[in-house]
Amino acid sequence: MKTSDLSNLLRKLTTPPGLSGYEDTIAREVESLWKPLVDELSRNRLGSVLGFRQGSGEPPRPRLMMVAHQDAIGLMVSGIKEGFLRLTEIGGVDHRILPGQLVQIHGKRTLPAVVVQPPPFLLPPEAQEGSVPLNYLWADTGLEEKEVRRWVQIGAPVSFARNFLELGSDLVCSPSLDNRASLCALTLCLQELQGRKHAWDVWAVSSTQEEETLGGAATSAFQIRPDLAVVIDVTHGSGPGSPSHKSYPLGRGITLGWGATVHPKLYETFKELAEKMEIPYRMEAMPRYSGTDADRLQTVAEGIPTMVISIPLRYMHTPVEIVSKKDVQRTARLLAEFATTLEIDFMDKIQWDETPKA
Amino acid sequence: MKELLKTLVEISAPSGYESQVRNQIQEWIRPLVDEMRVDALGNLLAVHRQADAPRIMLVAHMDEIGLMITHVDRQGFARFVSLGGVMPIHCVGGRVRFLNGVQGVIGVEKNPASYEIPPLEKMFIDVGASSAEDCPIRIGDVAVFERPFLDLGKRVVAKAMDDRVGVAVLIETLRRLEKSAFEIYFVFSVQEEVGVRGATVAAFGVEPHLGLAIDVTATGDTPKGHRMEVQLGKGPAIKIRDAGMLADPRLIQWMVQTAEKAKIPYQREILEFGGTDARAIQLSRSGVPAGVISIPCRYVHAPSEMVDMEDVENAVKLLGRLLQTPSPLELSS
Amino acid sequence: MGRNTESLNHPTINPEQIRLLEKLCNAIAVSGNEGEVRRLVIDQIKPYVQEMRIDAMGNLLVRQKKEDQKPLTVMIAAHLDEVGFMLTSEEDREEGIFRFELVGGIDPRWLAGKPVQVGKEHSKGVIGCKAIHLTTAEERRSSFTVEGLRVDLGGGGKAKVGDWGTFATSFQRLGGSVRAKALDNRIGVATVIELLKYDYPNLNLVAAFTVQEEVGLRGAKVAAYALNPDVAIVVDCTPAYDLPLQVEDSFYPPENEQYNTRLGFGAAIYLSDRATISDPRLVTHFVRTAEEKGIPYQFRQAGSGATDAGAIHLQHVGIPSLSISVPGRYLHTPASIARISDWESTLQLIYHALQTLSADILKSER
Structure with missing residues (x-):
């Protein structure tokens, strides 16, 4: 894929706000992109998009689930006072980035607005110094109270204004690249699978509500009952403010998760594959949990061997998230290669070392 | 409905020990349902059959917050921990009643350095004993706040309004139920206050197509209270979100439209803390669209929780209407 | 099968069991990496169980007998992992x-x-x-x-x-006690290994040696889902904070009232912790068993902390659960200390309680 086409795809995927729970816009975009790439398309009851590609192996075929979450973080209107909007968060937002932030209020009509910080003398004493807590900030639509009440209701989602930037030849910047960058990689992977054979059934899942409950991937997995799952998400990119031992440089490869969440044999398989394909990667140590859909997905039903692949991203959960297009493409290639090289008896090969002989 | 509510709130049933209230509910609803059972954790499930209709799970929790004894000292003072979200500020000077009928008062260790409310570990229950031997309380015994029902006319006050008012709404709904667009599972759940545990297993067993919890929510209408918009007396609240879940937008719309059509007052609720049984339903199995009808309630988790009877009545009306209105979801089984 | 049932009428802690505990404690099995201990367990239980497998997360799931036609299936569980x-x-x-x-x-x-x-x-x-x-x-x-x-x-x-x-603390015996790292929960693992050596007339015994307990009761969740028992008994090691008080400003002689459990007071029966309220019917059965058999027991004080029961009891339509622990001082530190007599009480209490447990218990009101 040409790099300009890739930029367009990323732009397409970052345009819908799709805040957790309010994901119809992004789900529809995913559906239109995936429609030509899968055999069947459906929606899970909670709103995840499920794309199914039938494998070429003899039935009953094992099932691979590859999942990237579609939802984005943002804000929500929690009160209306004299035409000003009080806000609460959806997902995790650092309130210190909010003053001056351009947003869109998704009421009965979508209204542009700006988040503002009142001057200290209009704040209660405990909020006058230091950062101003979210519930003392306002969103101002510039409209009169009557107009505001006409179009906006408590519960209206509030997304960051869309602003897609290309920085240099490889980097792109936009709100919601967490996790639309991964969704883009998953879409590219489905494109690569066109015309290639895979023995396993492949389920691509665009999951709902990761930022709130990790619920979309887990409920989809309960429905699909995959034999293996691969979660694609973003990780912290190196850059100002990121400790070097906890972040990964942009454009220089992806990370492969390692820790209690990840099945060690699955890690080995991905590691060998990445090395064979000369895809640069680093091990990302996840000592306690992965912070992704994998944490809940792994313990669905009788347990699912799970892998976590991450794309480095700078300034996570801000409207100026940055990723490298090269890393997105690498992720897609790795996923496609994994799916197509999965042998029908792969499950026999990822047994634990101590497995008793039958 | 006041009498129903009064009887319910005066029963002692802390999380994990709900049998007294369960027995009372069973007695009332037995003639009204097609089938009734108690599951392994103690949830009461009552079924109102409707052939070929989608299955809805309605849940209100039976349990209330309470205390469990951890130690009785040589002088007969009993130390305790909370079952559910008991706040220290509500304990000082409080009275408690144990399941075996013993009553006592909560005392506080003196802390000369400050007048701040100490944590529960610095408190004890005095049942009037003078030694461990003559103390009628043993480690593991459980208690609830002792506070009689108070009728203030339109508004009523009691302990355990959270969530006996939800239980009352379900029972009253069942009593008035004529026809329904759903097969209804009335679930009276256990152990909500300690982490929506009962509803988790109940939802797994019921496998509903959609679920609604009936529970209380906080209000913002008291002096320097919570910064939220819900008020007492302005109608039942349709939950948009709380700390545990985002209610399903399709169900929110269904409830809002139904309320508007029937001219039932309602409010839109955003609660920045807390959670309800609906969160367990939402993530059950392959996922279940879930929402909440909340009864606005002042002083939640204090021994004197206040609700407005008009809100309660309107919640029953709204729920009754909803049960006659096919939901907007595609609910193939 | 049931090799020991002929020679002994109930299990005891002998040098053989202590040597096994030593091996288990000295192994490394941090959450997510339980292979070393899992291998030791497999070697130990092989002669006594008819079916075992390792699941997707690494739990070792065991059926004592292939045919399980009795009306009650009981799962005993202990976590393999350590901090x-x-x-x-x-x-x-x-x-x-x-x-x-x-x-x-x-x-x-x-x-x-x-x-x-x-x-x-x-x-x-x-x-x-x-x-x-x-x-x-x-x-x-x-x-x-x-x-x-x-x-x-x-x-x-x-x-x-x-x-x-x-x-890297090595196991050591100190009089009537043992000192080691990871007594939480190798002492539970060793207990379940012993329990698997005996027959239980009224029930099908299944066991789960679980992974990732210390990072959020993760293994037990899928283990219980897979085995779907009627009742679960979790064997763990619970803190004993039975140290002297260091404040003496009270009218009464001060008492440590937050000991959680105490060494030398016997098996610790859970009533309620952060994640589980024990099934009261099971609590009653275990207390009655202890009193009838004269086995020392204590109640673990209600409060924070959690065991695998927290995940197990919420699977399927609910699985009545109870945790029984051996008290241990200084858990999650380089060197914890437990009393061998408490360990034996725990082992014997569970053994005897399972001997008389029957499906009737689930018919009584909770």
């Missing part, structure tokens, strides 16, 4: 200095100046710290943080980023 750390990045390759992060709940104030072992080969290393001469009085008042400490492998060994490690 520890993972090497997360290499700071100085030549010197073998690594950053690390804790896995499970360890108070960082126990870390400094301790020998550690890392990886499959048990590479030797230490968590060092600045010499006292180089510290200021102010520094000594503040506590160490994980961010400020490093694992030093001295450039030796094969350990690398991603490897798990633990304190």
